[in-house]
Amino acid sequence: MTKRLHLSLVALMATVLGGCGGFLPKDGPAGQEVRSAAEVSLSDSSNVSYAIVKLTPTIVRHAQRQVKRPVLFQSNVRASGLPDVRVGPGDSVSITIFEAQAGGLFIPGQPGSSAGNFVQLPPQQVDRSGRISVPYAGEINAVGRTPAEIQADIEERLKSRAIEPQAVVTITSRQSEEVSVLGDVNQPARFALEPGGTRILNAIARAGGSKFPGHESVITLQRRGRTDQAVLTSIVQNPSYNVNLTPGDVVYVSHEPRNYLVFGATPAPGAVGGQQNRRFAFDKDNLTLAEAVATAGGLDGSRADPRSVFLFRHESQKYLSDIGVDVRRYKEPMVPTVYTIDMSDTQGFFLANSFYMRDRDVIFVSDAPSVDLLKFLTIIDAITGTVNNIASTRNQIQGNTGNN
Numbered sequence: 001m002t003k004r005l006h007l008s009l010v011a012l013m014a015t016v017l018g019g020c021g022g023f024l025p026k027d028g029p030a031g032q033e034v035r036s037a038a039e040v041s042l043s044d045s046s047n048v049s050y051a052i053v054k055l056t057p058t059i060v061r062h063a064q065r066q067v068k069r070p071v072l073f074q075s076n077v078r079a080s081g082l083p084d085v086r087v088g089p090g091d092s093v094s095i096t097i098f099e100a101q102a103g104g105l106f107i108p109g110q111p112g113s114s115a116g117n118f119v120q121l122p123p124q125q126v127d128r129s130g131r132i133s134v135p136y137a138g139e140i141n142a143v144g145r146t147p148a149e150i151q152a153d154i155e156e157r158l159k160s161r162a163i164e165p166q167a168v169v170t171i172t173s174r175q176s177e178e179v180s181v182l183g184d185v186n187q188p189a190r191f192a193l194e195p196g197g198t199r200i201l202n203a204i205a206r207a208g209g210s211k212f213p214g215h216e217s218v219i220t221l222q223r224r225g226r227t228d229q230a231v232l233t234s235i236v237q238n239p240s241y242n243v244n245l246t247p248g249d250v251v252y253v254s255h256e257p258r259n260y261l262v263f264g265a266t267p268a269p270g271a272v273g274g275q276q277n278r279r280f281a282f283d284k285d286n287l288t289l290a291e292a293v294a295t296a297g298g299l300d301g302s303r304a305d306p307r308s309v310f311l312f313r314h315e316s317q318k319y320l321s322d323i324g325v326d327v328r329r330y331k332e333p334m335v336p337t338v339y340t341i342d343m344s345d346t347q348g349f350f351l352a353n354s355f356y357m358r359d360r361d362v363i364f365v366s367d368a369p370s371v372d373l374l375k376f377l378t379i380i381d382a383i384t385g386t387v388n389n390i391a392s393t394r395n396q397i398q399g400n401t402g403n404n
Contacts (some may be wrong), residue, residue: 050336051315051325055351059339062323063355066315085195087126087142087150088176088247095121095134095154096168104163105136123172136161147171171195177247181207184217184255197244201235203251215285216257222250233285258282260292260357264365265304267297282357289341290352292363299343299365306344308366313337313358 053059087093098118099107106119124132130143132150137157142150147169154167174192182188186208200219204210210217214232221228223246232253235241245251259281267277280295289311293299299306314334317327327335339355342348 050338051320051327052338052340053320053323053325055339055341055348055355057351059323060351060354062319066319085171086144086146086177087171088174089126089128089130089143090175091142091171091177092123092125092173092175093132093142093147093150094123094170094172095132096170097121097134097154097158097162098166098168099162100164105158105161105165107163125173134158179203179245179247179249179251181251181253183220183253184211185209185253186211193245193247199242199244200251201242203245204232204253207251207253210253212255212257213283215282216255218254218256220252220254222252224248231285258359260287260359260361260363262292262296262363262365264363265300265367266293266365267300282359287357288353289355289357289363290349292357292361293352293365296363303367305366305368306348307342309341309343309348309352310364310366311339311341311355311357312362312364313339313360 096118097106099105100117102108102117107117121134126132126142130141131139132142133139134154134157137154140150140153140157145153150169151167154169155165158165158167174195177193178190179193179198180188180190181203185204189207191203191206200221204219210232214236217232219230219232219235221230221243230241259279261279263278277296280292283295293309299309315337317330317333317335320327320335320337325335341352341355343352
């Protein structure tokens with residue numbers, strides 16, 4: 001019986017050693033499996049399954065040109081400039097009329113009867129017809145005109161009746177030139193533009209600011225049927241993108257975090273950042289591969305193969321062609337691409353710290369070859385222990401039977 005068990009064990013070991021890759025438990029492909037399965041590499045121009053590209057200083061320089069910069073407003077939005085302040089329906093205006101000396105139309109001739117050479121008219125709201133009323137000047141068209149244009153009209157109508165009249169028109173309440181700030185802000189608001197102009201950061205501040213970090217907040221500006229976007233941090237860092245708002249603009253703040261995934265021989269879930277540490281969010285605009293691996297806890301020193309660190313993403317055919325990969329037979333515009341980096345080499349760390357991540361990138365760290373051996377020996381140890389237990393139990397049974 002014991003001889004048969006040992007023969008069975010030998011046969012099992014031979015089977016395991018012959019097909020170790022499919023028998024042993026693991027959480028992803030080995031480094032050699034990733035490399036050998038590629039149908040396109042820098043030295044192979046056959047049919048494409050995915051392209052595998054080793055990170056080198058030249059590849060990193062090419063990749064840096066492909067870094068997706070933060071979303072920015074279009075040039076025509078930035079060139080809009082400060083809008084003219086014009087009176088609109090529902091606005092209220094205040095009018096002050098000055099005369100050169102007393103005894104005119106508005107200033108009495110008796111000394112001391114007036115505090116100055118001007119008269120202040122009560123504030124009035126622009127009516128539905130777009131007009132305001134001025135004594136002795138009649139109804140004045142106001143909607144769509146600037147205060148200076150209204151002043152000139154009043155002075156022209158009064159010049160034959162008043163003594164060198166001058167008028168000052170002030171918008172005291174603005175109901176027509178309003179903007180809205182909505183979305184992921186603390187206090188969504190709708191308010192009128194300031195006469196001196198309101199910039200987009202000021203408008204967001206009036207709405208209580210963004211609920212989320214700037215690099216995760218995308219600002220959408222809707223203006224006259226067109227939509228433009230910019231990341232909040234790009235507006236802060238580039239004053240030219242802090243554009244002046246125009247009447248009717250809608251500013252929408254949305255939370256759009258970017259993430260990447262990490263698998264393989266890195267610290268187990270829960271060891272870094274809680275229970276869900278296979279999915280990580282960008283903590284700034286641009287994140288390098290080295291920073292991404294570090295955020296995940298680095299390589300597991302007891303398991304990882306530092307020569308087999310992989311990054312999975314899609315790259316354009318043009319980019320891959322530029323770096324020497326022949327993808328002419330690939331029908332889709334985007335090609336599945338695997339970057340490999342050797343972090344057992346000093347240069348690998350410099351390259352990883354210059355290679356930028358993208359949204360939805362996937363990092364995989366392969367197990368070292370010795371890990372498979374250790375897994376195999378653990379299984380053999382368990383099998384051997386089971387065989388010994390069986391043999392011991394058999395001997396006990398035979399001993400008891402002989403005694404009887």
